[in-house]
Amino acid sequence: MNEGPGTRAPRPHKPLPFAPADFEPFAGGTDPARVSEAAHLAARALVRGGRESNDPAITKRLVKLADRQGLEAIAEMWAASPARSLPGALWRLYALRAATLQDPEGISIFFRAGQHRAQVANAVAGVAEPPGAEEITTMADAILSGAFDGDFDVALERSAAFCRVVALGQATVAVERKAAHPEHAQVLNQKAHQLVRTAEDLEGAAASWRKGELD
Incomplete structure (x- = not known):
């Protein structure tokens, strides 16, 4: 594998309560379609390093969210995504x-x-x-x-x-x-x-x- 030292994700911790408002700046609010859009944006940012994002602020905000609430907060968005999708x-x-x-x-x-x-x-x-x-x-x-x-x-x-x-x-x-x-x-x-x-x-x-x- 190509993983090197320092690539491990932060130690799992109890996430803060899920707050859809956290995604409003780039997801357009709590509308299910917008949350789905945010789920795809987060997935692309992780897998493709944000290269396909037209707004660098999206990736930056996702990183801050993950740092503050943990990966669990982002993963919660992915749970409702279709199985054969990136999220x-x-x-x-x-x-x-x-x-x-x-x-x-x-x-x-x-x-x-x-x-x-x-x-x-x-x-x-x-x-x-x-x-x-x-x-x-x-x-x-x-x-x-x-x-x-x-x-x-x-x-x-x-x-x-x-x-x-x-x-x-x-x-x-x-x-x-x-x-x-x-x-x-x-x-x-x-x-x-x-x-x-x-x-x-x-x-x-x-x-x-x-x-x-x-x-």
Whole structure:
């Protein structure tokens, strides 16, 4: 990867209450369409370094907002974005990063279980090598801090591969625990299905990025 020292995003913290007024200077108020516009502007500023913005003040204001309220404030705008959009893809990377940071040990257990199954059954197709839990958070940190200078589509595909491996691990553990802990097994299967959908969304976003259609 191309991340270097100092590229990690600020340590997660409890965000200040979300204030749509914070976006009024460049989003035109709290109208849903304007908030959606702000979500896209924020995504472009991070991934493309603000190069596509016609107003440099937008990027500057986004940086100040992130410094004051944390990345959570910006990510909240992305949550309602379509899955196959730039802010939608960043929301999934943000959520994946947050889940991994919240339970790194559990995610690592599922990843190892899924990695073994994937190697045996060749269950994860494609050229993207799935990163481990630590690398996925480092890569997401770089992207979400605007410091990533690698191939964005490859990063999305590798994140998707990570999702598929963890999902395989969750499904494997669910089978092992079904007899003794059926309810827990059901929860794991549900999480696995959700991760597979996330993987599909990230793969679709990567394909759109290569075509120049991800916005």
